[in-house]
Amino acid sequence: MGARVIDGKAFAADVRGRVAEHVARLKEEHGIVPGLAVVLVGEDPASQVYVRSKGKMTKEVGMASFEHRLDASVSEAELLELVGRLNADPAVHGILVQLPLPKHMSESNVITAIDPDKDVDGFHIFNVGRLATGQKAMVPCTPLGCLMLLRDLHGSLSGMDAVVIGRSNIVGKPMAQLLLGDSCTVTVAHSRTKDLADVVRRADLVVAAVGRAEMVPGDWIKPGATVIDVGINRVERDGKNVLVGDVDYASCAEVAGAITPVPGGVGPMTIACLLANTLTACCRSNG
Numbered sequence: 001m002g003a004r005v006i007d008g009k010a011f012a013a014d015v016r017g018r019v020a021e022h023v024a025r026l027k028e029e030h031g032i033v034p035g036l037a038v039v040l041v042g043e044d045p046a047s048q049v050y051v052r053s054k055g056k057m058t059k060e061v062g063m064a065s066f067e068h069r070l071d072a073s074v075s076e077a078e079l080l081e082l083v084g085r086l087n088a089d090p091a092v093h094g095i096l097v098q099l100p101l102p103k104h105m106s107e108s109n110v111i112t113a114i115d116p117d118k119d120v121d122g123f124h125i126f127n128v129g130r131l132a133t134g135q136k137a138m139v140p141c142t143p144l145g146c147l148m149l150l151r152d153l154h155g156s157l158s159g160m161d162a163v164v165i166g167r168s169n170i171v172g173k174p175m176a177q178l179l180l181g182d183s184c185t186v187t188v189a190h191s192r193t194k195d196l197a198d199v200v201r202r203a204d205l206v207v208a209a210v211g212r213a214e215m216v217p218g219d220w221i222k223p224g225a226t227v228i229d230v231g232i233n234r235v236e237r238d239g240k241n242v243l244v245g246d247v248d249y250a251s252c253a254e255v256a257g258a259i260t261p262v263p264g265g266v267g268p269m270t271i272a273c274l275l276a277n278t279l280t281a282c283c284r285s286n287g
């Protein structure tokens with residue numbers, strides 16, 4: 001039997017629709033327009049695509065979009081000065097500094113300079129700590145999107161065995177915290193994990209976020225398990241450049257109960273959650 005295909009594209013459109021309704025109401029009833037500032041340093045082509053897409057969708061939901069493009073040669077001090085101005089700007093409720101930054105800058109210095117309450121990426125150490133201790137936090141967008149898909153599919157996740165493959169600060173670690181917060185039994189697997197296949201086979205929920213094309217085969221998946229594929233990897237196939245995830249979709253879809261496709265699964269949820277976080281930041285800042 002084939003897995004149910006989780007339509008992240010449709011779910012994300014629905015989230016953006018609900019954000020747009022809230023934004024319209026905020027404007028009508030309180031004269032408030034949520035604003036998101038996105039800072040891009042340098043010319044990284046993938047980052048340029050993401051930033052353009054973020055700006056477009058921000059405007060589509062009725063928010064104000066502020067784009068700051070800086071030359072790759074800008075100093076860390078100049079970037080910190082811009083972050084300081086955005087922190088102080090009452091029209092800016094969310095700040096996102098696109099990563100990676102040029103090598104001569106410290107990403108942690110820059111992220112730490114962002115007002116934690118405007119940190120819509122959820123990368124600031126205060127938000128990392130708030131999430132880890134179960135306090136109200138800005139939550140990183142990609143894991144938040146995964147959690148929304150899982151809750152929509154299962155309702156309660158309580159008591160489920162979850163395996164997160166990957167331990168990055170952006171996805172793996174916050175994903176594990178979120179699943180723990182929903183009372184899953186969580187295992188975080190990574191490149192040094194022994195018997196990874198056996199670890200993954202125990203899981204009711206598998207979240208793959210390693211950045212290695214198709215590394216999880218179907219025979220690692222427990223029949224009926226839910227597979228969330230965070231990977232976006234470009235590979236050559238039959239002379240064409242195609243996008244594939246971190247799981248081998250064809251074989252995993254034969255065994256899983258539900259699975260996210262790549263593209264059209266987790267990817268669209270990231271920007272939808274960024275907009276939801278910006279709305280949350282705006283509402284919190286206005287009491």
Ligand code: GUN
Nearest residue numbers: 096097098099100121141
């Ligand atoms: N670069 C790749 N993904 C992200 C993200 O989620 N946030 C930021 N700020 N930069 C990124």
